[in-house]
Amino acid sequence: MTSSLSIRRLSRLAYGGIWSLPLPLWLAGFFLGPMILLIWLSFWDVKNFLLTPDFQLENWKKMLSAPYFWAAYLRTFIIAISAAALVSLIALPCSLAISFFLSVRARMVVLGLFVVPFFTSYLVRVYSWQIYLTENGIVMKLLAAIGIDSGSLLNTPLALMIGLVTLTLPLVIVIQSISMLSLDKTLIDAAYNLGCGPCRVLFATVLPAVRPGIVLGALFAFIFSFGDFVTATYLGGGKFTTMSILIADTVKSGQQWPRAAVVALMMIATLLITALASIAFAYRRT
Amino acid sequence: MRVSALTRRLAVIFMGLALIFLYAPILTNFVFSLNSDRFPTVPLGGFTLEWYRLILADALVIDAFKNTIKIALVVAPIATIMGFAAAYADYRFNFIGKRLVLIFALMPPLIPLVVIGLAMLAYLSRIGLSGTLPAIVVSHIVLTSPFAMAIIRLRFSQIDGDLEFAAQNLGASNWRAFWEVIIPSTKTSILAAFLLCMAVSFDEYAVTWFVGGLEETSSVRILSFLQSAVSPRINAIGSITFITSITLILGAQILVLRRLTRGNS
Numbered sequence: 001m002t003s004s005l006s007i008r009r010l011s012r013l014a015y016g017g018i019w020s021l022p023l024p025l026w027l028a029g030f031f032l033g034p035m036i037l038l039i040w041l042s043f044w045d046v047k048n049f050l051l052t053p054d055f056q057l058e059n060w061k062k063m064l065s066a067p068y069f070w071a072a073y074l075r076t077f078i079i080a081i082s083a084a085a086l087v088s089l090i091a092l093p094c095s096l097a098i099s100f101f102l103s104v105r106a107r108m109v110v111l112g113l114f115v116v117p118f119f120t121s122y123l124v125r126v127y128s129w130q131i132y133l134t135e136n137g138i139v140m141k142l143l144a145a146i147g148i149d150s151g152s153l154l155n156t157p158l159a160l161m162i163g164l165v166t167l168t169l170p171l172v173i174v175i176q177s178i179s180m181l182s183l184d185k186t187l188i189d190a191a192y193n194l195g196c197g198p199c200r201v202l203f204a205t206v207l208p209a210v211r212p213g214i215v216l217g218a219l220f221a222f223i224f225s226f227g228d229f230v231t232a233t234y235l236g237g238g239k240f241t242t243m244s245i246l247i248a249d250t251v252k253s254g255q256q257w258p259r260a261a262v263v264a265l266m267m268i269a270t271l272l273i274t275a276l277a278s279i280a281f282a283y284r285r286t
Numbered sequence: 287m288r289v290s291a292l293t294r295r296l297a298v299i300f301m302g303l304a305l306i307f308l309y310a311p312i313l314t315n316f317v318f319s320l321n322s323d324r325f326p327t328v329p330l331g332g333f334t335l336e337w338y339r340l341i342l343a344d345a346l347v348i349d350a351f352k353n354t355i356k357i358a359l360v361v362a363p364i365a366t367i368m369g370f371a372a373a374y375a376d377y378r379f380n381f382i383g384k385r386l387v388l389i390f391a392l393m394p395p396l397i398p399l400v401v402i403g404l405a406m407l408a409y410l411s412r413i414g415l416s417g418t419l420p421a422i423v424v425s426h427i428v429l430t431s432p433f434a435m436a437i438i439r440l441r442f443s444q445i446d447g448d449l450e451f452a453a454q455n456l457g458a459s460n461w462r463a464f465w466e467v468i469i470p471s472t473k474t475s476i477l478a479a480f481l482l483c484m485a486v487s488f489d490e491y492a493v494t495w496f497v498g499g500l501e502e503t504s505s506v507r508i509l510s511f512l513q514s515a516v517s518p519r520i521n522a523i524g525s526i527t528f529i530t531s532i533t534l535i536l537g538a539q540i541l542v543l544r545r546l547t548r549g550n551s
Contacts, residue, residue, distance in 0.1 A: 015460045016379050023372035023431055024387050031394055031428045034405035041408050094304050097297035110301070112539045117308045119482070119535045121489045123508050124524035128311030130516070131318065131326045138314070141328050169308060198289040227398025229492070234512060244400045251404055251496065261408075264401040271398075 042261035049255050063262040069246070073266065076242040080226035082157075083164035087221040088214060090165060091172040096206075098173070099180035111177060118170035125166055126234050133159050133235070155237035163231035168224050172217040179213020180206070215282035222278075223271055243267050312528055319521035326518060337522040347523060350507040354488060357419060357503060361426040362483040368427070369434025369479055374468065377442035378450070392432050402429070403496030410497055417499025425497055426487045433486055434479035437542070441475035474545050478538040485534040489527065 045054040063069050094114075098107055117125070132138045135152040143150045153159055183206065191205040207214070225231075229244030238245075243263055250260040314326075319338070323331035341347045372391055376384065394402065406425050410416040415424065449471075453463035491505035498506060504527060511520045 012460070016375070016381075019371045020375035020379060020381065023368040023391055023435065026368060026431070027391060027394070027428065030406075030409075030424050031402075032390075034402070034409035035397075037409045037412070038401075038405040090304060093297050094301040097294075097301040101294045101298055108543055110305075112536075112543065113305055114308070115539065116532060116535050117312065119485045119489065120312060120531045121491075121505060121508070121524065121527045123489075123491055123505060123512065124315055124520070124527060125311040127508075127512060127520050127524065128315045131314060132311075134516075136325075136327055138328050166308065166311065169304065173304075198293065223396055223398075227400065229400055244398060247400045247404055251407065257404065257408060260404055264398075264404050267398055267401055271396075 038261050038264060041258055042265055044258045044261075046255050046258060051255060051257060059258040059262050063259055063266075068241075069263070072241050072243055072246050073270075075240060076226060076244075077270070079157075079160060079164070079232070079240065079242065080222050083161060083168065083225040084218045084222040086161055087165050087168050087172050088176075088218045091169060091176050091217060092214070094173050095176035095180055096202075098177045099183075111174065114170045114173050117166075122167055123230060126163055126230050129159070129162055129166065129235060130154060133162070154235065155239050159235040160231055160240060163235040164221075164225045164228070167228060167231065168221040171224070172221050175217040175220060176210065176213045179210045179216075183209050212282040215278050219275060219278040219282075222274060226271060227267065315521050315524045315528065318518055319525045321518065324518065325516070326521070337518040341519050341522045344519075346502070347504070347507055350502045350504045351526075353419065353422075353501060354503040354505070357422050357426060358484045358487045360423050361430060361487045362480050365427045365431040365483045365487075366434045366476060366480045369431045369436075369483075370438050370472070370476055372431075372435045373439040373442055376439060377445070377447070391435055394428050395432055399490075399492035400496070403493040406493060407496045416497050417501065419501055421497040421499075422494050422501065422503065425493045426490060429490060429493065430483040430486045433482050437479045437482060437538075438472060438475050440542075441472050441545070445471055474541045478541040481534045481538040481541075485531045485538070488534070489531055 040053075041051075042059055043055045043057070045052045045056060045058070098110055102110060130137075133153040134140075135154070137152075137154075139153060140150050187205055187209060188201060191201045196204065227244060229242065229248055232240045232242045232245055233248075243266070246263050247260045250256050250263070317330070318326040320333055320335070321330050322334040322336065372388075376388060402425070406421075406428075407416055410421045410424070415421040450463050450467050453467050454460070458466065489505055491503075491509050494503050495506050495509055502510070504523060508520060508523055508527070511517060511523070
C-alpha cells in the first residue's frame with residue numbers, strides 16, 4: 001500500500017517535472033548564464049588583444065568617466081522618452097477608436113492589421129523610410145511639388161521619431177486597447193448619467209481608469225526605443241550615437257568586450273529602474 | 287461612448303492614417319522592387335524583374351535564405367514545445383516561485399537585442415559555439431519561446447480546469463487525459479505559436495549578427511547590403527521576407543481569431 005502510494009507520488013512528480021522544467025532550464029543555461037557572464041565580463045582585462053578573466057574595476061572607471069559615454073547615455077534616454085511620449089499620444093485616439101467606435105468584428109480585424117507590421121522585418125521598413133526621406137526622395141519631391149524646399153529629411157530627429165513610431169506603435173496600441181476593452185462600461189454610463197459631457201467623461205473617467213494601460217504602453221515604447229540600434233544607425237546617419245551603437249561598434253571593431261559589457265549593464269540597470277518606477281506609478285492608488 | 291458622429295469619424299480617420307503610416311514602408315518596398323530605376327524615387331521608371339533575377343543569382347543571398355529556413359525549422363518546433371510545456375505547467379501545477387519563473391520566462395524579448403547579442407557572443411565563444419548555426423538556433427529559441435508560451439497560455443486561460451481531472455476520475459491516466467483533453471483543445475494555439483516562432487526567427491537580425499560570425503541569415507544579409515549601399519536588390523529581398531512573415535502572422539492570427547469567435551458563439 002505505502003509503496004504503491006509512493007510510486008504514484010513519484011510518477012506524479014515526474015509528470016510535473018517533464019512539463020515544468022524544460023523552458024526554465026533552457027533559459028537558465030542560455031539566457032541567465034550569458035547575463036551573469038556579462039556581469040563578470042565587465043571586470044575582465046584585455047591583454048595583448050586577448051580577453052583575460054580578471055576582477056578589476058578599470059573598465060567601469062574608464063567608461064563612467066568618459067564624456068562620450070554620458071553624452072550617448074543622455075542622448076539615448078532623451079530619444080527613448082520622446083519616442084515613448086509621441087507614440088503614446090498617437091496611439092491614444094487609435095485605441096479609443098478601436099475600443100469604443102468599432103463593431104466587435106471590425107475591432108478584431110483592425111487590431112489584427114495593427115499587429116501584422118510588428119512582426120515584419122524592421123530592417124527593411126527602415127530602408128523604406130530611407131527611400132522616402134533621402135535627398136531627392138519621395139517626400140522631398142512631393143514637398144517640392146507644392147512649393148516647399150525641404151532638403152534631405154534623413155539624419156534629423158524627425159527621421160528618428162518616424163522610425164521609432166514605426167517600430168513601437170503597434171505594441172502600444174494593442175496594450176492601450178486591451179486596457180480600454182477591459183474597462184467597466186457601466187462606469188462610463190454612470191458618468192453620463194451624472195451629467196458629464198464627452199470631454200469630461202474622457203478625462204475624468206476613461207483616462208484615469210486606463211492609466212495602467214497607458215503607462216505600460218509608454219514603458220514598452222521606451223524599452224524598445226532605448227535598446228534599438230537600427231533607427232539611429234540608418235535614419236540618424238551616425239549623427240546620433242546611442243548606447244546600442246556604442247556596444248555594436250565596440251564589439252564589431254575589436255576586443256574591447258569588457259567595456260561594451262559596462263555599457264550593456266548600464267542599459268539594463270536603466271531599463272530595470274524605469275520599469276519598476278513605471279509599474280509602481282501605473283498601479284498606484286489615487 | 288456617446289459622442290458626436292463627427293468625433294467618432296475623426297477618431298476612425300486618424301486610426302486609418304496610422305494604419306497607412308505603418309503599411310506605407312511595406313507597400314513602397316514592393317513597388318521599388320519592381321521598378322527599373324536604380325535610384326528609388328518618384329516618378330517611377332519601368333517595370334522590371336531584374337532585381338529579383340540579381341538576388342536569385344547571388345550565391346550569398348541563396349545561402350542566407352537556406353540558413354534562415356534551416357534555422358527556423360529547428361527553432362520553431364523546439365521553442366513551441368518548450369513554450370507549450372511552460373504554459374501547461376503554469377496552468378496545471380502550483381509550485382513555489384511559479385510567478386517568478388513566469389516573469390523570468392517572459393524577460394528575453396524585453397532585453398535590448400544588442401545586450402543579449404553581446405552576452406550570448408561572450409557565452410557561446412566560451413563554450414566554443416559562436417560563429418556556428420547551432421549558436422543562432424540556441425539564441426533564437428531563447429528569443430522565441432516566450433512568444434510561444436504567451437500565446438498558448440492565453441488559450442489555457444479559456445479552458446475549464448476541471449475537464450482534465452474529470453477525465454482522470456473516469457479512470458484515465460495522466461497521459462491519457464493529456465492526449466484526450468489537453469491536446470485537442472490547444473492544438474490550434476500550438477500551431478499559431480509555431481507560425482509566430484517561425485516569423486520571429488525569420489526576421490531576427492541583431493543577435494544573429496552578433497553570434498553568427500560568418501554564417502549569414504537573410505536578415506543579416508539585408509544588414510550587410512544596408513551597410514554597403516542603396517540598391518533595389520534590398521527591396522527584392524525585402525519583398526520576399528515581407529511576404530513570408532505576413533503569411534506566417536496572418537496564419538497565426540486566423541487560427542487564434544477563429545477560435546475566439548467560435549468560443550463566443
